[in-house]
Amino acid sequence: MALLVWTLGALLVVLAIPDPLSATLVTVVSWIVLVKRRVSERQLRPLVVGLAIMGFVSMLVNGVLVHEGATVVGFVPTWIPLVSGPITIEGFLQGGSIALTLIATISAAATLAVVMDPTDLADSFPRSLSRVGAALGSALNLAPAMAASYRSIKEAQQFRGWRPRGARAMIDIIIPVLLGAIERSTQLAESMEARGFGSGPRSQLVAQEPTIRNLTGAVLVAMCGFPILAVHLAHVPVLWYPYPTPSMPSLSPLVWAPSVLLWVAALVIEPG
Amino acid sequence: MAQKIIFENVSYQYPAWGGEPAYALDRVSAELGYGITAVIGDSGSGKSTLLRLINGLIPHFHGGDFSGRVTVEGKEVVTTPTRELAKLVGFVFQEPENGFVRGTVAREVAFGPENLGFDRHKISAQVVASLQSVGILHLIDRRIRTLSGGERQRVAVAAALATDPATLVLDEPMSQLDENGARLLGQTLTAIAHSGTRVVLAEHRLAGYLQPDHIIGMHSGHLIEENSMKVVVPPPCLPPSTSTKLVWELHDAELSVGTTPLLTGINLAGREGEVTVITGANGGGKTTLLRAIGGLSPLTSGSRLAPDVGVAYLPQEPGVLLHRTRVIDEVAQTLKWLGLTSSPMDVLEILDLAHLAQRDPRDLSGGERQRAALAVVLAGQPRLALLDEPTRGMDEQARMSLVATLTHLAEHGTATIVATHDRVLAHQLAPRVWKISGGTLIPEEGVGP
Structure with a gap:
């Protein structure tokens, strides 16, 4: 903190x-x-x-x-x-x-x-704010996940014959990255819900x-x-x-x- | 009286976003007692939907039309939020890598117990015990992004075990595990079932790894009579290639990350129509080798030969290939990018996937998505096909279809390299496979399931 x-x-x-x-x-x-x-x-x-x-x-x-x-x-x-x-x-x-x-x-x-x-x-926040920290940390984690997804999608599309010819061609990469981010954030929310996030007062392994x-x-x-x-x-x-x-x-x-x-x-x- | 999980006349439809609504579950009634219950059935039969009812993700998270009644340990699912049911039910998702919340293994496993307010000493003990039970205590301080797919799957299982749930639900937990990992998980699940935790799992790879106490069969959203695990092991069916024309080769190849060598002394080649199978433990370097052959990971030393064009690559995560609203549109896009005039429907028919042509890839089951992704990458009749864990989430029928597809490709001269931990597939594809161990390749003769 x-x-x-x-x-x-x-x-x-x-x-x-x-x-x-x-x-x-x-x-x-x-x-x-x-x-x-x-x-x-x-x-x-x-x-x-x-x-x-x-x-x-x-x-x-x-x-x-x-x-x-x-x-x-x-x-x-x-x-x-x-x-x-x-x-x-x-x-x-x-x-x-x-x-x-x-x-x-x-x-x-x-x-x-x-x-x-x-x-x-999440570890930076005091115990009383740890839920905010966990949610913020998870949300920020989507940024590196999007960067990794950009690399994977670009590689996969290049093998399918996609070539980076101008800004228009980038749509074939950027839209999948954005759709993937939405899908991932839904799955992340589902996972957090299934693991009891928000069910009551949190504790912390490293307080x-x-x-x-x-x-x-x-x-x-x-x-x-x-x-x-x-x-x-x-x-x-x-x-x-x-x-x-x-x-x-x-x-x-x-x-x-x-x-x-x-x-x-x-x-x-x-x-x- | 022992509590049970009870499904009473349950029907469910996912929200239909403009498409035709269809029942994912249709008048399902069942009682799950203690012990291990295996839910088996084809891809898309409703297994994952049934599992999500147990912790209330359906209907609370997904919405849709629900009717009937589900009770878990006496609590009615419809009136109990998922976050409350999390105290009773641990859940392992089919694609756990998208559900990780924290950066390190220890913190990820601790996330559930933290949410449930366990005290610090108990969290610490639970983290160690659950990692130990799935055999990855040595990874406790590792960053999750540095782990292989199989290692991540074990982290997800440990995370679900860490809350000490009365019921553990697992959606295809073995789909990415190597043989040792699958065997260890089978032993772990048997042990925790004996200790009184109810285990419910959907899995295509159970035979040989786990003996369930109860089996629920599913087909098209209905329960069907099923009282045994089918083990179908067809004989090797791919004839050896007779071509002498080399398509790809790695010669004295070495690959390092920083100063850490990952692969050393790799000498391997493939001819037209030849299928090369690479096996090995999770994190052993199968994907790295595949990427090196495809030119995605540059060699530190040695030489590489591979075609500049006509290379197909199926990554472990099929989602990176499927973005359009219909499977046929994705196949058409590959053909367009490759400048080919073939009909996308013909491609899907050859791969026995015509029935998925109009479906949205996001609505497909894990196994169906994997097959759709295969169609997308193989559409151009490639000279070289690199397939990373192609049977992930596939049922027996889909696996047979994959073998038929690879046979078709081999007959037309495609050299194929398959990285897999699936010994049944390895047996079906080649009399000799290559195992990665300690960063080098070892030939393995007579691989059998």
Whole structure:
């Protein structure tokens, strides 16, 4: 439960304060959480590669398409439609800022998505909410099941002569995947019903009794709400723009306080 | 007085979604006492429907038109919700992989006892005991997605046993099990029946694995007189291929996942019209080998020869092939994709499936779905056919029909590879089969049922 609360808190901080400093702090602490949870290198490698590609593409696209900013470093010739115009340092910096926010969001979400199997989500909830957890975990489990079903159906259809020729051909894969998902969810519901789900108070093989450390961590995460609220009430600028010339991001304690609280919470919460 | 399961003049129709309503059960009356009751009958005869009445999934979950009366341990099914009946009845589904709720074996088996509020120590003890009774305690910490089909089926049986039910209902629990698994399950069910749990199961593969105390025969939704298990073992009927033309080959093949070798030193080939049978324990690598021959799993080393086109592949789960509303439309789609002008009805007639042409695949029984999926993949008269557990859920008649189909294909030059744990089928198809053991192939002569 503590990890779930932490992840939700981190997402809230990134979305409420998309400032580069705050995003950087959240990204770093998210990766500390991933490493603390001993996530294997094999699982992390595609995430790192994906984030690096995304960051590079974001900077490149913004740098080439946005012609604002005072520091011109080159020109796209006028005979190239849509992108012609000056290339500025500020354009790249804005692309980097957007990328930082996206990387922070994905890194924060990864602390839950990579660390925890959706079917184990039930274990994250306290006993009183275990029924909600079990239902949510089962529902989320349909996503990987759909991915597996997509692969199986594509393989089976290819042997029957299907070829991926354009978007129209994909209908022969996507519709069966969706129909299969409906069928599977019906069978899942039937199985849960037959196994007494909802018949009364549940117990748990692995009970999540809240510990002092995890409770303290959850409280620290909840406290992030105060500086976030204060930032918005005090109209502290949380959106950083490098135009027309780059400036320093806001150094107001209200901007970086939520990230610091997340850091402390990450250190307090048990590694699991 | 011992409680019983009593069916009194029960009739039932599934909801008819635009189709013609038909009775799945028609005026059925029966009493099930203690011991093992086997429900036998052809595919589509109403066995699964009868089983679902015992825990109230019919009519509570499926809806439809129900009449008559069913009582389980004195509780009337119509007025007792399924989730309440779950305290009395454990249920194992025909396709258990679609009903798994949790990620690991231990948590999946614990799910039922958790729902019924068992205390933590009892849940833990029940998980260990039920996994032990089906011989898979060593899998307790494994993720379910890493298990083979047979291993998953055993997890489902363990999960049903874990709630310590008064009645255990199993819908074709042996359909994916290897010989040892089926024998072990037979022994387990006999033991739990002796300990006082009533066992009711529908199964085509009982002979040799389990001796039921009572037999209920079913045909077209009616109960029929049946007092013995039929064991039909026809002699091997496929003549050896006389062709010298190689269709497929694996040479010094090795396949690993990461650093773990799954298959090593595989040398195997097949000629036109030749049927190759691969057997082995659940999780032994039969599917992996089949996928390697079909090019779905790349070899780590060695070489592979197989046709680029004209390869048919029947996966273990027939549902991935059946999405349209009529069986004939699925067959027509294969012919269209392959650019063939044959009539889909002719294909179904050759495979003795013309009677299923207009049926919706979702309304078919497990065995019928398997046969429909076979028709879909074999429609183009392939050069190479790869069939993964093709007799899953099939009755004796359907098995005979499958052998006839494979004979027809062999006569027309198709090389076929069948991965199966079904020794009767292996006996019918080939005098020599290949067994996967420890990642390598061992020839087995004179395989008999």
